[in-house]
Amino acid sequence: MKxxxxxxxxxQLLVYTLVMIGFSGSIxxxxxxxxxxxxxTANSNKQxxxxxxxxxxHLAETITAAESERDTQVLLRRNAEWNLGLVAPSHAQxxxxxxxxxxxxxxxxxxxxxxxxxxASASVYLPLARR
Amino acid sequence: xxxxxxxxxxxxxxxxxxxxxxxxVGVRLVHLHVIDREELMxxxxxxxxxxVVEHARRGDILDRNGSILATSRSMIVLGVDPQVLRxxxxxxWPELAQMIGMPLGELxxxxxxxxxxxxxxxxxxxxxxxxxxxxxxxPSTEGKEAPAVEDETEVEDRLEANGExxxxxxxxxxxxxETTYAKIQALGIKGVYGNRVYRRAYxxxxxxxxxxxxxxxxxxxxxxxxxxxxxxxxxRDGWREGxxxxxxxxxxxxxTRDVPASDGYSVILTLDSTVQHIVxxxxxxxxxxxxxxxxxxxxxxPRTGEILALGNYxxxxxxxxxxxxxxxxxxxxxxxVTDMYEPGSTFKIVAAAAxxxxxxxxxxxxxxxxxxxxxxxxxxxxxxxxxxxxxEPISVHDIIKFSSNRGAAQLAMRxxxxxxxxxxxxxxxxxxxxxxVGGEHxxxxxxxxxxxxxxxxxxxxxxxxxHSVAATPMQMHMAMGVIASGGVLLxxxxxxxxxxxxxxxxxRYGRVEKHRVVSEEVAKTVGKMLMGVVAPxxxxxxxxxxxxxxxxxxGTTQKIxxxxxxxxxxxxxxxxxxxxxxxxxxxxxxxxxxxxxxPNGVAYGRTVAAPSFKRIGEQxxxxxxxxxxxxxxxxxxxxxxxxx
Numbered sequence: 001m002k003x004x005x006x007x008x009x010x011x012q013l014l015v016y017t018l019v020m021i022g023f024s025g026s027i028x029x030x031x032x033x034x035x036x037x038x039x040x041t042a043n044s045n046k047q048x049x050x051x052x053x054x055x056x057x058h059l060a061e062t063i064t065a066a067e068s069e070r071d072t073q074v075l076l077r078r079n080a081e082w083n084l085g086l087v088a089p090s091h092a093q094x095x096x097x098x099x100x101x102x103x104x105x106x107x108x109x110x111x112x113x114x115x116x117x118x119x120a121s122a123s124v125y126l127p128l129a130r131r
Numbered sequence: 132x133x134x135x136x137x138x139x140x141x142x143x144x145x146x147x148x149x150x151x152x153x154x155x156v157g158v159r160l161v162h163l164h165v166i167d168r169e170e171l172m173x174x175x176x177x178x179x180x181x182x183v184v185e186h187a188r189r190g191d192i193l194d195r196n197g198s199i200l201a202t203s204r205s206m207i208v209l210g211v212d213p214q215v216l217r218x219x220x221x222x223x224w225p226e227l228a229q230m231i232g233m234p235l236g237e238l239x240x241x242x243x244x245x246x247x248x249x250x251x252x253x254x255x256x257x258x259x260x261x262x263x264x265x266x267x268x269x270p271s272t273e274g275k276e277a278p279a280v281e282d283e284t285e286v287e288d289r290l291e292a293n294g295e296x297x298x299x300x301x302x303x304x305x306x307x308x309e310t311t312y313a314k315i316q317a318l319g320i321k322g323v324y325g326n327r328v329y330r331r332a333y334x335x336x337x338x339x340x341x342x343x344x345x346x347x348x349x350x351x352x353x354x355x356x357x358x359x360x361x362x363x364x365x366x367r368d369g370w371r372e373g374x375x376x377x378x379x380x381x382x383x384x385x386x387t388r389d390v391p392a393s394d395g396y397s398v399i400l401t402l403d404s405t406v407q408h409i410v411x412x413x414x415x416x417x418x419x420x421x422x423x424x425x426x427x428x429x430x431x432x433p434r435t436g437e438i439l440a441l442g443n444y445x446x447x448x449x450x451x452x453x454x455x456x457x458x459x460x461x462x463x464x465x466x467x468v469t470d471m472y473e474p475g476s477t478f479k480i481v482a483a484a485a486x487x488x489x490x491x492x493x494x495x496x497x498x499x500x501x502x503x504x505x506x507x508x509x510x511x512x513x514x515x516x517x518x519x520x521x522x523e524p525i526s527v528h529d530i531i532k533f534s535s536n537r538g539a540a541q542l543a544m545r546x547x548x549x550x551x552x553x554x555x556x557x558x559x560x561x562x563x564x565x566x567x568v569g570g571e572h573x574x575x576x577x578x579x580x581x582x583x584x585x586x587x588x589x590x591x592x593x594x595x596x597x598h599s600v601a602a603t604p605m606q607m608h609m610a611m612g613v614i615a616s617g618g619v620l621l622x623x624x625x626x627x628x629x630x631x632x633x634x635x636x637x638x639r640y641g642r643v644e645k646h647r648v649v650s651e652e653v654a655k656t657v658g659k660m661l662m663g664v665v666a667p668x669x670x671x672x673x674x675x676x677x678x679x680x681x682x683x684x685x686g687t688t689q690k691i692x693x694x695x696x697x698x699x700x701x702x703x704x705x706x707x708x709x710x711x712x713x714x715x716x717x718x719x720x721x722x723x724x725x726x727x728x729x730p731n732g733v734a735y736g737r738t739v740a741a742p743s744f745k746r747i748g749e750q751x752x753x754x755x756x757x758x759x760x761x762x763x764x765x766x767x768x769x770x771x772x773x774x775x
Contacts, residue, residue, distance in 0.1 A: 042383035067334035091749035
C-alpha cells in the first residue's frame with residue numbers, strides 16, 4: 001500500500017495537534033491546580049493570621065483584666081469582702097537589730113537548753129551501798 | 132485504496148474549522164486585551180483592588196516593676212443596620228440590650244428607626260455618631276415591619292424619594308469587649324455587627340494619672356507620658372494591597388504588597404505602683420482630714436533623680452477623663468509642675484548652703500537674730516519677724532534648725548544680691564526642671580524669681596525666707612535633692628527605659644547631673660542641720676522615725692489673697708530625705724489652703740504636711756527595705772509582735 005504524502009502529512013498534523021492539545025491541557029490543568037493550591041495555602045495563612053490576631057486580642061483583654069484585678073484598691077476591697085484580715089506590718093512591729101539576727105535567734109532558741117539561765121550547778125547521784 | 136476518514140474535503144473542512152476557532156479566540160483576545168483594555172482594566176481595578184490598613188498596636192506604659200499602667204486592647208464599636216433586621220430576631224433584642232448595658236427601650240428605638248431626614252445629614256455630616264443621634268431623634272416608626280426580603284437599592288430609592296434617607300449604621304456601643312462581642316455574634320442577630328478599634332485602657336484608674344496621661348477617643352495623645360513619649364508608643368501602621376472577591380472578601384493569593392505593622396515600643400517608668408499607692412493613700416487621708424484646696428506629694432530617689440511617685444489632689448480616673456465636666460477639668464493639671472507657691476522656710480537651705488560654700492560662715496558662726504534693723508550696703512533694712520524671738524545670738528546650724536527668718540536674711544546679706552541670686556538659680560529656682568510631663572513645655576519658665584536689678588530694698592531680707600520667690604513643688608523637691616545627692620542638681624527622671632515589642636531595651640535613661648551647686652562637704656553639713664529639725668529638741672521632733680536619720684525642713688507660707696499676705700490661708704509643706712547620711716528617698720509634701728480644718732485654724736507645715744512625710748517614710752522603710760545607718764556594725768530586721 002502506498003500512502004499519499006498529503007494524507008501522511010495531515011495524519012501526522014492531526015496527531016501532533018491532538019498531542020499538543022493534550023499537552024497544553026495538562027499544563028493548563030496543572031496551572032489551575034497549582035493556583036488552587038496557592039489559593040488554599042494563602043487562605044489557610046490568612047485564617048491563621050486572623051486566629052493569631054484574635055488570640056492576641058483576647059490575650060490583651062485578659063492581661064488588662066488581670067492587671068485591673070491586681071490594682072491595690074481592688075486587692076484591698078477583696079481583702080475586706082473575703083474577710084481575709086491581711087494587714088501590712090506597721091512600723092511599730094519591726095524591731096531593728098544592730099547585731100547578727102542569726103546569732104540572736106539562735107540564742108533565743110537555745111535559751112534554757114543547757115540551763116544557762118540558772119546558776120551553775122551540778123547534780124550527782126551516788127548509789128548508796130547496801131549493807 | 133480506501134480514502135478513510137482523512138479525505139481531502141473533510142480534512143480541509145476540519146482545518147478551516149479549527150483555524151476559524153483559533154482566529155475567533157484570537158480576535159476576542161485582541162479585543163479584550165488591546166482594544167477594550169483600558170476600560171476593562173479601570174473597572175476591574177476599581178472593583179477588585181483594595182488597600183487594607185493594618186493598625187499598629189500602641190505600646191504599653193509600665194512601672195519600674197512591670198505593672199501595666201496603660202495598655203491597648205481591642206474594643207468593638209457595635210452598630211446596627213436597621214434595614215436588614217429580621218422580625219424573627221426580635222426575641223433576642225432584650226438579651227442584646229442586657230449585654231451592652233443599654234435600656235431595652237432605647238435599643239428598640241434605634242432598631243426601629245430606619246430613616247433620617249436627608250437635610251440633617253447635609254447639615255451635620257455623616258459621622259457614625261451623627262447617624263446614631265439622628266436615629267434616636269427621628270420620629271419612631273414603631274409598628275412598621277421592615278420587609279423581610281427586599282432589594283436594598285429599591286429601599287434606598289424609595290425612601291430618598293420621600294425626602295428621607297435610610298440609616299445603614301447606627302451606633303449601639305463603642306466599648307464592647309471581645310468576649311461580649313463573641314456572645315453577641317453567637318446570638319446571630321442579622322444586621323448587628325461591629326468594627327474593631329484599639330482603645331487605651333488604664334487598669335489602675337487614678338494611679339499616677341497626672342504622669343501617665345491619656346489618649347482621647349480620637350486616638351490623639353492628650354497628656355502625660357502618653358503625649359510626651361508618643362513617638363515611641365504609637366508604632367507604625369502597616370498596609371496590604373490586594374484584591375477582593377465579589378463579596379468583598381480579600382483574595383489572599385492576590386496580595387501584591389504587604390507591609391506589616393510595627394507595634395509601638397513600651398515605655399518603662401521610674402514610678403513604683405506600690406509607692407504611688409502609698410502616696411495616693413496619703414493624699415486621700417490629707418483630703419479627708421484637712422479638706423485642702425490642693426496637695427502634692429513627690430517621692431524620688433535623690434541618688435539618681437528618679438521619681439518613684441508623684442501624686443496630686445484632686446485626682447481623676449484616666450478611664451473616665453471624658454466624663455469630667457468643663458468646670459472641673461483643672462483636676463487634670465499636674466500641680467507638681469504647673470502650680471507655683473512661695474516655698475517659705477524650706478527655701479532657707481539656699482542661703483545656708485551658699486554661705487557655707489562660699490566659706491563666709493561655718494555651721495557654728497553666730498548671728499544676732501534679735502536685731503530689728505540691719506545695715507546693708509549703706510542702708511538700714513527692716514528685718515522680717517521671727518515666730519520665736521531669739522534673744523541670744525544663734526549659730527547657722529540653729530538658724531536652719533529653728534527656722535530663723537532674720538538669720539536667713541543675714542546669711543543672704545553676707546552673700547550679696549548677685550551671689551545669692553546666682554545660688555538660688557543654681558538650686559534650680561527660676562529654671563526648668565526638665566521634668567518631661569505636665570507643663571514645662573510652654574514658653575514660660577516655671578516659678579518666679581526676679582533678677583536683683585528688679586529687687587526692692589526688702590527683697591534681700593525676704594527672699595532667703597522663701598518669700599518674694601515662687602517655685603513649683605518639683606523645683607523645691609529637686610532643690611532639696613541637691614543637699615541629699617551631695618551637692619549636685621539632678622534632672623528629675625520619670626522614664627527609665629524604652630523597650631521594643633519583643634522586650635529588648637532600645638534606650639535606657641540614666642542619672643543626669645545638671646551641675647554641681649555646692650561641695651559634697653557643704654551638702655553634708657546642711658544635711659546635719661536639717662537633721663536638727665527633727666531632733667528631740669527640734670521644732671518637728673514628732674516626725675522623727677526611730678533609728679533613722681531624718682533630714683527635712685518645714686515650711687509655712689502665707690498665701691497672697693487680693694494682693695496681700697493672708698493670715699487665714701497658708702501653704703504647708705515639708706521637704707526632706709532619709710537616711711540623712713546615706714539618702715535613699717526624698718519626700719516632699721505640699722498642702723495648699725488647709726487652714727479651715729487644721730489644728731488651731733492655721734495650716735503649719737509641722738502639723739499638716741510633716742506627719743504625712745513620717746507616715747510615707749515608715750511605709751517606704753518596709754517596702755524599699757531601707758536600713759538604718761549605724762555608726763558601726765550592720766543593721767538587720769526581724770518581725771516582732773504587735774506592741775500593745
